[in-house]
Amino acid sequence: METRKDEIQYTREIINISFDSYIITNINGDIVDVNQSFCLITGLEREQLIDTSFFNYFTDFKEVKAVFEKLLLNESVTNSLHTIKQVGGFQTEVLLNGTVHRNELGGLQGEVIVVRAIAEQKWAIDLRNANKELAFQNSEKEKRAAELVIANKELVFQTGEKEKRAAELVIANKELVFLTEEKEKRSAELVIANKELVFLTEEKEKRAAELVIANYARSIIEASLDPLFTLTPDGKIMDINNASVRVTEVSREKMIGTNFINYFTEPNKAKEVYEQVFANGFVADYPLTIRDGKLTDVLFNGSVYKDEQGDILGIVVVARDITEQKRNERELTEAKIFAELATGISEEAKGKAELATRIATDAVKAKQQFLSNMSHEIRTPMNAIIGFTKVLLKTDLSSKQTEYLNAIKTSGDALIVLINDILDLAKVDAGKMTFEKAPFRLAASISSMVHLFETKIQEKNLEIVKEFDPNIPEVLVGDSVRLHQIILNLMSNAVKFTYKGKITISVKLISEDDKKVKIEFAIADTGIGILDSKMEKIFENFQQASSNTSRLFGGTGLGLAIVKQLVESQGGHIHVKSEIMEGSVFSFSLDFEKTTEKAEPETEYIEREQDMKGIKVLVVEDIALNQLLMKTLLDDFGFERDIAANGRLAIEKLENQAYDIILMDLQMPEMNGFEATEYIRKVMKSTIPIIALTADVTTVDLSKCMAVGMNDYIAKPVDEKLLYTKIITQVRKSSVIKFAAAEIVDIPQTAKLKHTDLSYLIKRTKSNPLLMLEMIQLYLEQTPPLVITMRRSLEQKDWNALQAAVHKLGPSFSIMGISKHFETMAHKVQEFASKLEQMDGISYMVLELEKVCLESCNELKEEYHRIKTKQQ
Numbered sequence: 001m002e003t004r005k006d007e008i009q010y011t012r013e014i015i016n017i018s019f020d021s022y023i024i025t026n027i028n029g030d031i032v033d034v035n036q037s038f039c040l041i042t043g044l045e046r047e048q049l050i051d052t053s054f055f056n057y058f059t060d061f062k063e064v065k066a067v068f069e070k071l072l073l074n075e076s077v078t079n080s081l082h083t084i085k086q087v088g089g090f091q092t093e094v095l096l097n098g099t100v101h102r103n104e105l106g107g108l109q110g111e112v113i114v115v116r117a118i119a120e121q122k123w124a125i126d127l128r129n130a131n132k133e134l135a136f137q138n139s140e141k142e143k144r145a146a147e148l149v150i151a152n153k154e155l156v157f158q159t160g161e162k163e164k165r166a167a168e169l170v171i172a173n174k175e176l177v178f179l180t181e182e183k184e185k186r187s188a189e190l191v192i193a194n195k196e197l198v199f200l201t202e203e204k205e206k207r208a209a210e211l212v213i214a215n216y217a218r219s220i221i222e223a224s225l226d227p228l229f230t231l232t233p234d235g236k237i238m239d240i241n242n243a244s245v246r247v248t249e250v251s252r253e254k255m256i257g258t259n260f261i262n263y264f265t266e267p268n269k270a271k272e273v274y275e276q277v278f279a280n281g282f283v284a285d286y287p288l289t290i291r292d293g294k295l296t297d298v299l300f301n302g303s304v305y306k307d308e309q310g311d312i313l314g315i316v317v318v319a320r321d322i323t324e325q326k327r328n329e330r331e332l333t334e335a336k337i338f339a340e341l342a343t344g345i346s347e348e349a350k351g352k353a354e355l356a357t358r359i360a361t362d363a364v365k366a367k368q369q370f371l372s373n374m375s376h377e378i379r380t381p382m383n384a385i386i387g388f389t390k391v392l393l394k395t396d397l398s399s400k401q402t403e404y405l406n407a408i409k410t411s412g413d414a415l416i417v418l419i420n421d422i423l424d425l426a427k428v429d430a431g432k433m434t435f436e437k438a439p440f441r442l443a444a445s446i447s448s449m450v451h452l453f454e455t456k457i458q459e460k461n462l463e464i465v466k467e468f469d470p471n472i473p474e475v476l477v478g479d480s481v482r483l484h485q486i487i488l489n490l491m492s493n494a495v496k497f498t499y500k501g502k503i504t505i506s507v508k509l510i511s512e513d514d515k516k517v518k519i520e521f522a523i524a525d526t527g528i529g530i531l532d533s534k535m536e537k538i539f540e541n542f543q544q545a546s547s548n549t550s551r552l553f554g555g556t557g558l559g560l561a562i563v564k565q566l567v568e569s570q571g572g573h574i575h576v577k578s579e580i581m582e583g584s585v586f587s588f589s590l591d592f593e594k595t596t597e598k599a600e601p602e603t604e605y606i607e608r609e610q611d612m613k614g615i616k617v618l619v620v621e622d623i624a625l626n627q628l629l630m631k632t633l634l635d636d637f638g639f640e641r642d643i644a645a646n647g648r649l650a651i652e653k654l655e656n657q658a659y660d661i662i663l664m665d666l667q668m669p670e671m672n673g674f675e676a677t678e679y680i681r682k683v684m685k686s687t688i689p690i691i692a693l694t695a696d697v698t699t700v701d702l703s704k705c706m707a708v709g710m711n712d713y714i715a716k717p718v719d720e721k722l723l724y725t726k727i728i729t730q731v732r733k734s735s736v737i738k739f740a741a742a743e744i745v746d747i748p749q750t751a752k753l754k755h756t757d758l759s760y761l762i763k764r765t766k767s768n769p770l771l772m773l774e775m776i777q778l779y780l781e782q783t784p785p786l787v788i789t790m791r792r793s794l795e796q797k798d799w800n801a802l803q804a805a806v807h808k809l810g811p812s813f814s815i816m817g818i819s820k821h822f823e824t825m826a827h828k829v830q831e832f833a834s835k836l837e838q839m840d841g842i843s844y845m846v847l848e849l850e851k852v853c854l855e856s857c858n859e860l861k862e863e864y865h866r867i868k869t870k871q872q
Contacts, residue, residue, distance in 0.1 A: 041094070060083060067082075229317050239256065439477055446507060460495070477595045494523050494527065616661075617663060627645075630663065637727075662690045677708045791850065
């Protein structure tokens with residue numbers, strides 16, 4: 001509060017020395033403060049002016065009020081001419097300029113009006129008019145002189161008129177004398193007026209220069225982080241800076257005029273400071289302790305300052321806080337002593353260091369375990385809450401019920417976002433944040449993210465603008481999920497803090513070479529803006545732009561911290577520009593690899609085909625609510641399902657029944673999901689697909705899932721669309737792998753073969769059954785391993801291996817009478833793989849080739865048994 005008063009007093013001193021009048025009003029036009037110049041113009045004291053209407057002091061108060069209202073609307077007003085009424089009836093013409101002033105949050109508080117008297121300008125105009133008048137009189141003088149010449153000539157010729165003309169000449173001469181005297185008088189007045197004008201101009205320039213120098217000096221003084229004092233020769237404080245107030249915790253008003261030595265634990269030593277300065281002209285590195293409640297150690301430097309004649313006016317002393325320096329010196333001394341003592345007990349120190357390392361390692365593990373447990377304990381009940389809310393929202397509900405359920409879902413989603421934010425920060429801190437590299441369509445990704453905010457943007461009546469550089473390649477390689485996370489956080493903030501105007505998302509190509517591109521992303525809004533002092537703070541964990549941001553707008557202060565970590569972890573940089581009540585622009589740049597591949601389509605609800613409704617799913621889950629939720633979802637998918645409450649019961653069911661896929665929870669009693677999966681893979685030797693249901697999405701659990709043999713994972717709360725997609729994908733993969741492992745199960749065939757035609761084989765072997773059996777057996781032995789290689793090569797994007805595997809498959813198609821269409825397809829796969837083209841087409845064609853290989857093997861196996869039986 002004292003500092004604020006100092007600032008107000010300082011500001012008032014500045015405007016009081018101005019020749020111009022300064023008036024500060026509220027939004028109603030009532031005067032809040034004025035400077036001395038306005039008091040002189042009106043003839044009233046400052047106390048008489050405050051709280052009165054500004055308009056009352058003008059003869060044309062209606063016009064002044066109109067100007068005032070125009071300023072409130074942020075319209076420009078420059079040099080508006082008006083007349084001020086003075087005490088005693090005098091009037092002064094003035095030029096009026098002004099601007100609005102606002103509080104820290106941008107709220108309108110009133111106007112600052114500058115009034116400039118134009119008497120000097122009018123005096124200059126009068127002088128110019130006087131000069132014109134003098135010139136006119138000179139012209140008249142010359143004219144009268146000419147008339148006198150004519151008159152003299154007439155006297156020569158008109159003797160009778162001599163007396164009369166003589167009289168006229170006398171009168172003319174008198175007039176000429178009078179005019180000459182007037183001219184000299186006006187000239188003298190003009191000289192005096194010019195001198196006065198020069199004097200006033202010089203005084204004004206001098207005062208302006210003094211004001212600039214004073215402001216500059218004050219700025220330098222206040223910019224110092226060290227306490228600064230100016231003292232009189234007898235040691236009285238004349239002025240201080242804000243750093244002095246901060247260190248001593250005494251206000252400027254209380255310190256000025258008091259004795260300098262009163263603020264130190266050793267007054268006599270403090271007195272020596274300025275005595276040495278007066279004696280020697282300076283003092284350097286003089287240690288003292290300020291008596292400020294916490295005894296701050298300082299180091300003083302000082303020097304005298306003099307007037308133009310060289311007389312000493314006072315001294316300036318600067319104090320440097322050396323408390324931290326002394327503490328460091330003490331710690332260094334203690335460290336040296338400790339090092340000397342530690343020399344004789346190095347082995348013990350080594351043991352302690354190793355123990356400290358183990359403790360630190362255990363602490364990291366404990367932190368990771370805590371995050372894992374927290375994730376599991378919160379996500380597990382949230383899985384049921386959000387899951388059943390979605391199920392209920394599909395039923396017939398009243399509008400109120402729908403409103404309540406949507407509120408539950410929104411709250412649940414918000415909690416999950418918070419959990420994910422905390423876990424992401426933990427991953428970054430632990431150095432375990434990983435970034436995928438996969439093809440994706442950038443334009444489609446941006447559009448889908450913007451689409452998420454359309455409803456909220458429409459509710460707030462905002463405009464959304466998308467600017468996408470057409471030169472950006474259609475498909476890029478990078479981590480689209482993390483990019484989504486960054487942009488969604490920035491878009492969420494833009495929507496949250498913008499009440500009117502628009503939000504612009506811009507995506508520009510910055511640079512490009514043969515292998516990669518650099519893209520700049522920018523999200524601009526016309527919202528409330530951010531103070532300069534808060535720019536760095538907003539990127540810290542749990543920090544927001546102001547203390548009431550969370551209360552007014554919500555949020556935890558994690559979003560921008562995560563954004564900064566995600567951007568910098570990928571080698572990028574994030575920048576922010578902002579103006580209060582104007583808006584903010586957050587921008588960042590990232591590198592992406594180029595590719596000729598085509599991105600896989602966005603995850604959609606796979607059409608529920610009839611042949612997929614027979615899938616049998618084993619759900620391994622210990623919590624009853626989650627069991628019920630999974631039953632509900634799987635029933636809705638049209639799948640068969642069975643439930644096991646832990647890993648041990650799941651193994652018992654697997655030993656007695658066949659399933660297509662397992663959904664495995666991780667944390668369960670008796671036998672957890674990791675132990676059960678390891679047993680299924682190593683002891684039972686089963687390749688059944690296993691999808692982890694995890695409420696802990698930390699890097700530790702996910703890597704462990706893959707290590708024990710799980711095929712995929714899905715985080716709780718479960719997204720039903722994603723669950724359906726992953727089940728279908730894994731079951732389809734499994735059918736190929738089972739076949740490729742030569743565990744071919746007979747499939748009922750019609751009498752007519754679908755894919756194979758042995759006519760060519762019969763012709764080539766000349767109907768030799770033994771040779772036919774040998775050829776068929778060779779096909780059945782070689783094809784499954786090639787299918788495995790083909791599939792794995794596609795998944796690993798090993799195009800050379802894929803090309804080689806398909807090359808070996810192709811020739812056998814013609815021997816076994818498989819359609820020429822599939823042989824042509826095999827050639828296309830080889831061509832695209834060698835040129836890295838049509839990657840979407842390759843995936844489709846490989847699946848088709850797998851299918852024909854599976855079905856042709858079943859057909860040939862049946863033919864093999866038929867021929868062999870006939871030979872017996």
